[in-house]
Amino acid sequence: MNTGPGSYFGSSTFFKTSVITLTFSSIYFYKSDKPLAFLKQPVVKDDSIAVVKTPPVITARKKKTIYLTFDDGPNKGTQKVMDILNAEKIPATLFIVGQHVYGSREQRSIYDSLLNNNLIEIANHSYTHAFENKFAKFYSFENDAVNDFTRCADSLHLSDNIVRLPGRNIWRTKNLSITDIKNSTATADSLQKKGYTAMGWDLEWHFTNNQNLVQSDTLLLSQIDSAFAHNRTRTPNQLVLLAHDRTFWSPADSSALHRLVQVLKQRDEYNFETINKYPGIAN
């Protein structure tokens, strides 16, 4: 075994130089990601010219869609709803009652601003709201009921053919035919034959007789999460939420709506769309 000083010095210098070189190399590569980055880029030879292909930007696709719908406007809560949608840049569908548009100058003016708002889809909730909530009578006269929707469409010059039946959770789309109360079947079928799509809802934000919200925004949020998680929506990953404009007139309830929308927006999994984007809508 050679333990002479020269030999020892020689091997030691080689060892030290190697260690120093490796250390500096490691630090260099660690500190700068540029020398490493090229290793990740696929280099494609194209007519002898090296082309560095830029990897496509992958954006996360949110696969669950929430359709916010507000019924019975225009009324004193409609402006509040519109202000929140505008502030959060969230689309929604408003099911309008024809005669409410002509109820006052203020309601007419709110309706005009809805028309000019790109976030809002206007849909048909009949002209008289089932002869002002006389639901049993309304649905027992099929032709009169259908004419009430036609009257709303004609008087407001509605371009889309989406309706919601007052007081009924009824669906007539390409894929869904659901009737909650049987005496409304004839009206719903007749509307569909005339080319209308009827939209019900998966979840309702209930209100009291005093027009106050029943569920807190946090409770409603958990109901939304749960409906998706347990597949309790009519179409998987699509949830139609029913709310009513008039409940949001009060500052407490409009704040609850605003908080709900803000929290839903922060979730990575939820999109917002208007009803005309719902699967199976022929418009």
Ligand SMILES: [Zn+2]
């Ligand atoms: Zn209604």
